[in-house]
Amino acid sequence: MARAKTPRTLHDLPVVKGFRPMWMRTNYRQAITLNLEEYEAIRLVDYESMTQDEAGELMGVSRPTVTRIYESARKKLALALVEGRTFVIEGGSVEIAYGIYQCEECEHRVQLPTDEPMPEVCIACGSEKMISLEDCFVRGCRRCRRCR
Ligand SMILES: [Zn+2]
Ligand SMILES: [Zn+2]
Known part of the structure; x- marks a missing residue:
């Protein structure tokens, strides 16, 4: 096997x-x-x-x-x-050791423990356009401008 x-x-x-x-x-x-x-x-x-x-x-x-x-x-x-x-x-x-999230507006990046949810807004600029970089890099999220 x-x-x-x-x-x-x-x-x-x-x-x-x-x-x-x-x-x-x-x-x-x-x-x-x-x-x-x-x-x-x-x-x-x-x-x-x-x-x-x-x-x-x-x-x-x-x-x-x-x-x-x-x-x-x-x-x-x-x-x-x-x-x-x-x-x-x-x-x-x-596998990614942390949850890694990035703001699509200002590109601010945060790392959080994997059991914490994705932040709803960017702490740097307040934008709601947060993306999970794990989705983006590992699976290809096709939602963010990086994947298009
Ligand atoms: Zn931002
Ligand atoms: Zn993406």
Whole structure:
């Protein structure tokens, strides 16, 4: 029997939902999707300068698995850069350690324990346009302007 895939726990989410190439018409059909496991591998190895062993340990995966995730992520980044492809960060087998919410008006972000509900209004600007970044990044909420 195949072992169920264990979700990796993330302690934060990316600051952006994706990238759009300059000087080119946005073509979402050609968009590349980087999942959150791939994003995390890039963040730990290339941004935090960890070894793949260290990254694998933090992500709770074996060395061959972290290598596979990392190489897939690098390939996608290269495709986006060289071919000018739109790039979306979404999906992946992850759990978020906190409830992370962001205001669509002023982009103020709050982290709350997972058992607390989403704030009804933004504490920074009073807007009611709050979104759950977990919905947005993990499932693709299709409601916020990041997902459209
Ligand atoms: Zn706000
Ligand atoms: Zn969204």
